[in-house]
Amino acid sequence: MVSLGCFLLPPAPSSNYKKQMRGPRCCLSAFCCKLLESHWNVTVFKLFSSHPLFPFFEAVYLRINNKLVPISELRRRNILVVTVSHSQITRLYSRFTSLDKGENGTLSREDFQRIPELAINPLGDRIINAFFPEGEDQVNFRGFMRTLAHFRPIEDNEKSKDQNGPEPLNSRSNKLHFAFRLYDLDKDDKISRDELLQVLRMMVGVNISDEQLGSIADRTIQEADQDGDSAISFAEFVKVLEKVDVEQKMSIRFLH
Amino acid sequence: LLSVSSLVCCSADEDVDEPNLSRSFSLRYEPDHGGAVGSSQDTRLHVFTVDYDYVQIPYEVTLWILLASLAKIGFHLYHRLPRLMPESCILIAIGALVGAIIFASDHKSPPVMNTSIYFLYLLPPIVLEEGYFMPTRPFFENFGSILWWSVLGSLLNSFGIGLSLYGVCQIEAFGLTDLNLLQNLLFGSMISAVDPAAALVVFEEASVNEQLYMMIFGESLLNDGITVVLYNIFIAFTQMHRYEEIESIDVFAGFARFFVVGLGGVLFGIVFGFVSALMTRFTHNVSAIEPLLVFMFSYLSYLSAETLYISGILAMTACAVTMKKYVEENVSQNSYTTIKYFMKMLSSVSETLIFMFMGVSTVGKNHEWNWAFICFTLLFCLIWRTLSVFALFYISNKFRTYPFTFKDRLIISYSGLRGASSFSLAFLLPVNLFPRKKLFITATLVVIYFTVFIQGITIGPLVRYLDVKKTNKKESINEEIHMRLMDHLKAGIEDICGHWSHYQLRDKFKKFDNKYLKKILIREHQPKSSIVSLYKKMEIKLAIEMAESGMKISKSSTAASQSGRNRHVHRLSPAEVESMRDVLAHNLYQVRHR
Numbered sequence: 001m002v003s004l005g006c007f008l009l010p011p012a013p014s015s016n017y018k019k020q021m022r023g024p025r026c027c028l029s030a031f032c033c034k035l036l037e038s039h040w041n042v043t044v045f046k047l048f049s050s051h052p053l054f055p056f057f058e059a060v061y062l063r064i065n066n067k068l069v070p071i072s073e074l075r076r077r078n079i080l081v082v083t084v085s086h087s088q089i090t091r092l093y094s095r096f097t098s099l100d101k102g103e104n105g106t107l108s109r110e111d112f113q114r115i116p117e118l119a120i121n122p123l124g125d126r127i128i129n130a131f132f133p134e135g136e137d138q139v140n141f142r143g144f145m146r147t148l149a150h151f152r153p154i155e156d157n158e159k160s161k162d163q164n165g166p167e168p169l170n171s172r173s174n175k176l177h178f179a180f181r182l183y184d185l186d187k188d189d190k191i192s193r194d195e196l197l198q199v200l201r202m203m204v205g206v207n208i209s210d211e212q213l214g215s216i217a218d219r220t221i222q223e224a225d226q227d228g229d230s231a232i233s234f235a236e237f238v239k240v241l242e243k244v245d246v247e248q249k250m251s252i253r254f255l256h
Numbered sequence: 257l258l259s260v261s262s263l264v265c266c267s268a269d270e271d272v273d274e275p276n277l278s279r280s281f282s283l284r285y286e287p288d289h290g291g292a293v294g295s296s297q298d299t300r301l302h303v304f305t306v307d308y309d310y311v312q313i314p315y316e317v318t319l320w321i322l323l324a325s326l327a328k329i330g331f332h333l334y335h336r337l338p339r340l341m342p343e344s345c346i347l348i349a350i351g352a353l354v355g356a357i358i359f360a361s362d363h364k365s366p367p368v369m370n371t372s373i374y375f376l377y378l379l380p381p382i383v384l385e386e387g388y389f390m391p392t393r394p395f396f397e398n399f400g401s402i403l404w405w406s407v408l409g410s411l412l413n414s415f416g417i418g419l420s421l422y423g424v425c426q427i428e429a430f431g432l433t434d435l436n437l438l439q440n441l442l443f444g445s446m447i448s449a450v451d452p453a454a455a456l457v458v459f460e461e462a463s464v465n466e467q468l469y470m471m472i473f474g475e476s477l478l479n480d481g482i483t484v485v486l487y488n489i490f491i492a493f494t495q496m497h498r499y500e501e502i503e504s505i506d507v508f509a510g511f512a513r514f515f516v517v518g519l520g521g522v523l524f525g526i527v528f529g530f531v532s533a534l535m536t537r538f539t540h541n542v543s544a545i546e547p548l549l550v551f552m553f554s555y556l557s558y559l560s561a562e563t564l565y566i567s568g569i570l571a572m573t574a575c576a577v578t579m580k581k582y583v584e585e586n587v588s589q590n591s592y593t594t595i596k597y598f599m600k601m602l603s604s605v606s607e608t609l610i611f612m613f614m615g616v617s618t619v620g621k622n623h624e625w626n627w628a629f630i631c632f633t634l635l636f637c638l639i640w641r642t643l644s645v646f647a648l649f650y651i652s653n654k655f656r657t658y659p660f661t662f663k664d665r666l667i668i669s670y671s672g673l674r675g676a677s678s679f680s681l682a683f684l685l686p687v688n689l690f691p692r693k694k695l696f697i698t699a700t701l702v703v704i705y706f707t708v709f710i711q712g713i714t715i716g717p718l719v720r721y722l723d724v725k726k727t728n729k730k731e732s733i734n735e736e737i738h739m740r741l742m743d744h745l746k747a748g749i750e751d752i753c754g755h756w757s758h759y760q761l762r763d764k765f766k767k768f769d770n771k772y773l774k775k776i777l778i779r780e781h782q783p784k785s786s787i788v789s790l791y792k793k794m795e796i797k798l799a800i801e802m803a804e805s806g807m808k809i810s811k812s813s814t815a816a817s818q819s820g821r822n823r824h825v826h827r828l829s830p831a832e833v834e835s836m837r838d839v840l841a842h843n844l845y846q847v848r849h850r
Contacts, residue, residue: 092753095752095753095754098754099752112752115751115752117747117748117751118748118751118752121744121747121748121751122744123741123744123745123748124748127745127748127749127752148749148752148753151746151749178745179738179741179742179745182741182745183741199741200737203737203740203741203744216733219733220733220734220737223732223733223734224734237738240732240734240735240738241734241735241738243735244735244738244739245465246742248658249739249742249743249746250742250745250746252746252749252750252753
């Protein structure tokens, strides 16, 4: 276990790009560095090595084992780096701590359920579940940030950079995958009629008969289904939403 | 319509009708009693008489309207023409033709246009239709940007054009030095009244993205109100300060009045909207008067606001927007259709009349041509619009989730078509205050012709060439459901982040709405889900289709739902998709909160 200090820089405009290549820079306040050092853990990074987040900060350095390692080196070795502006991270951290009533640095499901608006959100439970990785009951700040990273707006300059590299978490495809996972509880990569019915029932309420809801679900599947398996696969889901401006619907501006 | 035109006729002719009527009656019947008065030469009973003067005004007005309607029909029949040019082009062309005929035959044209007729009868239907059919959600989502752009854009344009023209007028060589600053400012405010109806048609046809459409739509909605307010303020200034200098206190008063007039209008409209919605709650036994209520209350809001010199246009718009949501739930289906079509009909008639009159006055004696003024007006209109677009959007882009690209901004600056509003305002200038009124009229007409014909024709190809981002019109029930899911998801994530955004504002408004407003204003309030309303309407439509065409479509669909696992792939026909699209637009944002 190696404790890792992360330098998080605000998104760099391209003109400063070359400037930052030179020396190590710390653009974060002491508070930020301290808070990050207690929450970031390099072994956990390696678990997610196939999903680097925002791979465009060449010049950020990480201190691993008291050695400064440039991010480019980490990317070569497929270790991820989070990039969010540090004003946002302090704000989200204060939100995290205000939710964390047990004060143990992690959030449980009950902590989320205490948010009043979430309790009346039809999809509240499923959204909460999306924060918790497979089989775990606690989410730390890193996981919290990682889930929220899906809702970062896509910027134009991100699209052109690094087409060969792995996809950032806030790409259109990953956003759609996030929404898909809200339906697909059993994680078989298909939305079956029952799963669709469950979500419809949550969104529509109790005034509607099961039969009507069933017809709606059937019609939905018929519209989307192309390979005839009476379920919606991820590819079909993407196809059916190809005209929808997902980037705007699933972006939260302040995470910019 | 005939009542309107007869009203026109009465007010214009000042009760000439009554004596006319009695006179023609007496002329016809007298000869029978043995030629009492020697003035009439016809002592026999005439089987066939012609009395054109009696019906002249309504007759000609009706003829104009019919002519314009025929032109519109012909325009749309030849299917290539709508792609080439906007409808307003045809209307103006027909108007010019009629004007040429009237001019050539030296006939006195019907006095359709004076201040009171325009502001009392011709303008309200147009404004009402725009306000009633406004898509509320995109409007309020972009409300900040729209407000910023319309208000500041109009102000910037008016003052910019006015001041630049004043600068040009100072140059001795052009012979314009008698136009003082106020007159130029007034002209600037008049000419910056944008009427992008033609641009909107092009956008809709090309399905450009919603944001762009809403910006132009919102601008046209608010711009009318703002320009009229400015116009009235400047006229008041001109009347007040013919002899004295303008003091700074008056300028501040002008600013304050601008805000009072604008905001006051909106408040007025909202109050009237609620009252009329409340009225419609109790009309289920007298559904025939429901359209009447809607129209009369909106008109009343306009007139009441005008009484107090508050912006009637903004009042009517606010009234229509507020009223629409609750009225649609309360009124019967027939009333809803009546309201919709009657509104469209009225506004179409008004617009036609205005354009025709514009064409008629083109071919006439009220022109004064001055190369410098006209060319510079045109130039400044284009320059200032582009400048204001880029300056204002540069700032507002910083606050938007979806910033406008350069292409979008180019399209917005190019779609500044002028239309009926500028012309009407120019035509209604009081001559005693503006001795060079004819110059203004000519300049306005030139700008209108230029923008409508040249820009109107080229904006279509431009939009297609620039390949502006297209809209995501929801075409399928999949999209409806998944987008609803995403809405809930986004709201949930924002709650987790503790972030206050306009989504939360909208949610809070909806909660307030459901808890209090709907209970008071709507008949039997049941929270409805739009997905289910959509489904119900689809089934009804399907049943109607089945009954009409005799096909057994619905049987296979119910079989599908019962078996749950069938092999019949029922592809939705375009008619169904179209009906779903209409229904979605009608039922969209009635999310039920548990």
